[in-house]
Amino acid sequence: MIVAEQKPLAEIKEMLQGYDRVLVVGCGTCVTVCLAGGEKEVGILASALRMATKLDGHGIAMDEVTVQRQCEWEYIDPLRERLANYDAILSLGCGVGVQTLAERFPDKRVLPGLNTRFMGLPTEQGVWEERCQACGDCILDLTGGICPIARCSKQLLNGPCGGSQRGKCEVNSETPCAWQLIWERMTALGMLDRLLQIQPPKDWRTSRDGGPRRIIREDLRLPED
Numbered sequence: 001m002i003v004a005e006q007k008p009l010a011e012i013k014e015m016l017q018g019y020d021r022v023l024v025v026g027c028g029t030c031v032t033v034c035l036a037g038g039e040k041e042v043g044i045l046a047s048a049l050r051m052a053t054k055l056d057g058h059g060i061a062m063d064e065v066t067v068q069r070q071c072e073w074e075y076i077d078p079l080r081e082r083l084a085n086y087d088a089i090l091s092l093g094c095g096v097g098v099q100t101l102a103e104r105f106p107d108k109r110v111l112p113g114l115n116t117r118f119m120g121l122p123t124e125q126g127v128w129e130e131r132c133q134a135c136g137d138c139i140l141d142l143t144g145g146i147c148p149i150a151r152c153s154k155q156l157l158n159g160p161c162g163g164s165q166r167g168k169c170e171v172n173s174e175t176p177c178a179w180q181l182i183w184e185r186m187t188a189l190g191m192l193d194r195l196l197q198i199q200p201p202k203d204w205r206t207s208r209d210g211g212p213r214r215i216i217r218e219d220l221r222l223p224e225d
């Protein structure tokens with residue numbers, strides 16, 4: 001899932017200065033699961049902002065809605081009729097959700113209530129960890145299902161680096177060394193010989209260096225008129 005966390009209340013209040021009526025929009029998918037921007041968080045944040053702005057002497061009227069997914073037109077289109085009542089939208093979606101709202105409703109100010117952090121998973125109650133950086137050319141088949149791009153601090157393809165200590169990364173002693181994990185997994189799978197094959201430098205063209213990425217599936221496109 002996409003993992004996000006809420007911005008500090010003071011920062012959100014600062015963004016909302018000058019607006020009288022705000023619609024707080026939650027998202028029912030990733031940010032609900034990571035407890036940052038679902039219906040419950042929308043309710044708590046809207047209440048906190050109502051109180052805080054009232055105490056400041058300029059109370060902002062806040063309404064709340066949570067859509068199933070902010071990152072698809074069909075789920076946000078039903079909001080259109082309501083938007084005339086608001087000066088601004090405060091999105092508790094991830095960065096994609098915020099941009100989807102801004103793109104669909106260009107005459108409306110859309111503000112981010114979350115900081116989008118990474119793609120990952122909850123590893124225990126209250127802890128989320130990064131697992132994928134969407135490099136565009138997955139190599140998990142070579143590394144026993146453990147990603148050195150997202151989980152090795154140096155993104156080594158031929159690790160470990162030599163600084164690993166007692167299974168922890170030399171960059172951060174609280175982080176497991178990804179290459180130690182890879183080594184252990186490949187040993188358990190009886191595939192250690194694969195790790196002895198030197199991997200060439202990664203071709204980063206599928207990643208971020210070429211600007212915004214796009215996937216086009218001709219088999220799914222509608223015919224042109």
Ligand code: SF4
Pocket residue numbers: 131132133134135136137138139140147148149150
């Ligand atoms: S190799 Fe690339 S696509 Fe695969 S998990 Fe790692 S970052 Fe994600």
Ligand code: SF4
Pocket residue numbers: 151152153154155156159160161162163164165168169170171176177178179180
């Ligand atoms: S200690 Fe392990 S995780 Fe850290 S940079 Fe070196 S190989 Fe990567």
